[in-house]
Amino acid sequence: AQSVTQPDIHITVSEGASLELRCNYSYGATPYLFWYVQSPGQGLQLLLKYFSGDTLVQGIKGFEAEFKRSQSSFNLRKPSVHWSDAAEYFCAVGLLDSNYQLIWGAGTKLIIKP
Amino acid sequence: DGGITQSPKYLFRKEGQNVTLSCEQNLNHDAMYWYRQDPGQGLRLIYYSQIVNDFQKGDIAEGYSVSREKKESFPLTVTSAQKNPTAFYLCATSSQGNSNQPQHFGDGTRLSIL
Numbered sequence: 001a002q003s004v005t006q007p008d009i010h011i012t013v014s015e016g017a018s019l020e021l022r023c024n025y026s027y028g029a030t031p032y033l034f035w036y037v038q039s040p041g042q043g044l045q046l047l048l049k050y051f052s053g054d055t056l057v058q059g060i061k062g063f064e065a066e067f068k069r070s071q072s073s074f075n076l077r078k079p080s081v082h083w084s085d086a087a088e089y090f091c092a093v094g095l096l097d098s099n100y101q102l103i104w105g106a107g108t109k110l111i112i113k114p
Numbered sequence: 115d116g117g118i119t120q121s122p123k124y125l126f127r128k129e130g131q132n133v134t135l136s137c138e139q140n141l142n143h144d145a146m147y148w149y150r151q152d153p154g155q156g157l158r159l160i161y162y163s164q165i166v167n168d169f170q171k172g173d174i175a176e177g178y179s180v181s182r183e184k185k186e187s188f189p190l191t192v193t194s195a196q197k198n199p200t201a202f203y204l205c206a207t208s209s210q211g212n213s214n215q216p217q218h219f220g221d222g223t224r225l226s227i228l
Contacts, residue, residue, distance in 0.1 A: 004156070032213055032214045036219075041222070041224075042221050042222065043118075043204055043219030043222055044204070044217075045219070046216045046217075049216055051214060090157070094212075094213030095213050100145065100164065100170075100211045100212070100213060101213055102159075102213060104157045106154060106155055
């Protein structure tokens, strides 16, 4: 069955340090890939997406993600985090053989140390 | 997203009561979705609608009902049959009901049991 795994429930990073959030998927083809961010009590905001082409994609707020086919991964990165990046981050995949469905990871909560 | 309005922000339900969550959008998007979010879990799809007067069950439709009489509106009713309704409910839209379309989210409704 298709699935999305975000191995880290929580990650704590010092302000100004680099960040990498992991996302792995299980699917027989290359899906459509998304990263979203959710601030407490809010809805989700799209950070970036990957459909095809260059495997390194740039998003909003200084985030980028790299698709690695061999590892079925789509990890999110940021060179230097700011306190305002504290939020929950969700990876999602869109299936090629579905006309609506996104499969969601369980999320990673990012905590920023001052 | 400014184009998707969910109301109310907080809602309380008594035993045996049906309650309706509102979702209105002005993005002119065809597809609309309802998700349930519980702590430590990803988003789970309740219902989705790709066009007016048509909707389909998602993964956890039992105890819920929807209607799509207008393109702009997709209300969700949590019925008394839903025995564990306490959760954060998110409405989303996409321009078309395709898995390669990013979804845009409202700010959510938090439902609790009295």
